[in-house]
Amino acid sequence: KLNKQNSYSNRGMTLEEDLNETNLYYRTHNIAVIHKKPIPIQIVNVDYPSRSAAVIKEAYFRQASTTDYNGVWNGKYIDFEAKETRSNSSFPLSNFHEHQIEHMKSVVQQGGITFVILRFATTDEIFLLEGKILFFYWERMMNGGRKSIKKDEIIQNGHQIPYGLHPRIDYIKKIQELNLL
Amino acid sequence: KLNKQNSYSNRGMTLEEDLNETNLYYRTHNIAVIHKKPIPIQIVNVDYPSRSAAVIKEAYFRQASTTDYNGVWNGKYIDFEAKETRSNSSFPLSNFHEHQIEHMKSVVQQGGITFVILRFATTDEIFLLEGKILFFYWERMMNGGRKSIKKDEIIQNGHQIPYGLHPRIDYIKKIQELNLL
Ligand SMILES: [Mg+2]
Ligand SMILES: [Mg+2]
Numbered sequence: 001k002l003n004k005q006n007s008y009s010n011r012g013m014t015l016e017e018d019l020n021e022t023n024l025y026y027r028t029h030n031i032a033v034i035h036k037k038p039i040p041i042q043i044v045n046v047d048y049p050s051r052s053a054a055v056i057k058e059a060y061f062r063q064a065s066t067t068d069y070n071g072v073w074n075g076k077y078i079d080f081e082a083k084e085t086r087s088n089s090s091f092p093l094s095n096f097h098e099h100q101i102e103h104m105k106s107v108v109q110q111g112g113i114t115f116v117i118l119r120f121a122t123t124d125e126i127f128l129l130e131g132k133i134l135f136f137y138w139e140r141m142m143n144g145g146r147k148s149i150k151k152d153e154i155i156q157n158g159h160q161i162p163y164g165l166h167p168r169i170d171y172i173k174k175i176q177e178l179n180l181l
Numbered sequence: 182k183l184n185k186q187n188s189y190s191n192r193g194m195t196l197e198e199d200l201n202e203t204n205l206y207y208r209t210h211n212i213a214v215i216h217k218k219p220i221p222i223q224i225v226n227v228d229y230p231s232r233s234a235a236v237i238k239e240a241y242f243r244q245a246s247t248t249d250y251n252g253v254w255n256g257k258y259i260d261f262e263a264k265e266t267r268s269n270s271s272f273p274l275s276n277f278h279e280h281q282i283e284h285m286k287s288v289v290q291q292g293g294i295t296f297v298i299l300r301f302a303t304t305d306e307i308f309l310l311e312g313k314i315l316f317f318y319w320e321r322m323m324n325g326g327r328k329s330i331k332k333d334e335i336i337q338n339g340h341q342i343p344y345g346l347h348p349r350i351d352y353i354k355k356i357q358e359l360n361l362l
């Protein structure tokens with residue numbers, strides 16, 4: 001039943017590419033203004049050759065302190081993280097960092113909408129999981145429970161998003177249906 | 182009269198440092214969740230030495246397609262840019278890019294709050310200028326008018342923010358006073 005939804009399947013695009021295309025669609029059609037944040041980098045050494053652009057010669061990837069995507073839709077603040085797994089049976093919580101969860105909790109406290117977009121890569125299924133549900137499973141882990149969310153739990157408590165052509169992953173439509181705020 | 186406001190003057194901190202400190206204060210006190218976005222970088226070459234962190238060996242600065250800061254306050258989406266000038270008489274509009282203005286207009290269209298924080302470096306004065314006011318002067322330039330906003334116009338149509346100790350630049354208080362939405 002779930003596999004029926006993959007009529008426009010991923011065809012080798014990454015989740016990030018699909019979401020960037022989706023966000024571009026939203027911006028172009030004045031539906032929402034949501035961007036992926038740049039990757040945080042620690043710059044150590046920059047070269048300034050005369051007459052040409054500055055070249056970063058040494059830099060390091062830093063751990064993100066927030067989520068990957070944010071913006072505004074219909075007067076509401078939107079903030080989410082996107083993650084993929086190759087597992088078929090569960091989604092490992094090691095994909096998230098403590099400070100990302102803390103950030104998402106702060107967003108909820110300020111009246112923003114936060115969620116995660118989860119992709120099961122081998123079956124090419126996409127789910128939206130609301131922040132409060134993610135927090136529940138995170139707490140379960142913190143209290144000594146399992147370090148992942150079972151796929152059954154995601155099917156039960158999350159919301160599958162079928163692939164589309166334009167936009168490819170219509171998460172705003174899902175948020176609208178769910179009336180999250 | 183304006184100079185009286187500088188009782189806690191900048192003491193050599195940059196506008197970015199002051200705003201980062203302000204945002205940290207807001208997050209710590211659960212007032213707002215606002216971050217500076219990472220600098221956009223085009224990564225060309227990365228080295229992966231065994232047993233140590235990946236090193237970016239060649240990368241370039243890209244032009245930002247949005248503004249520097251965004252987040253959520255009190256259920257509202259906040260989006261702004263911060264700029265400094267050494268001029269005493271006006272604020273050059275060359276500090277902004279067309280796509281930043283377009284981004285800010287889209288934010289307004291989606292019901293978000295957008296503005297710029299302007300600093301006159303030599304007198305250490307800070308002003309908040311609402312998006313709609315910035316758009317007005319941008320259009321004036323586009324229609325062949327002056328390429329800057331006169332300081333008198335900023336005093337008239339903007340809102341000075343006095344330096345504080347904690348937070349250093351309390352722009353949320355100003356937004357609250359102005360009741361921007
Ligand atoms: Mg991520
Ligand atoms: Mg900037």
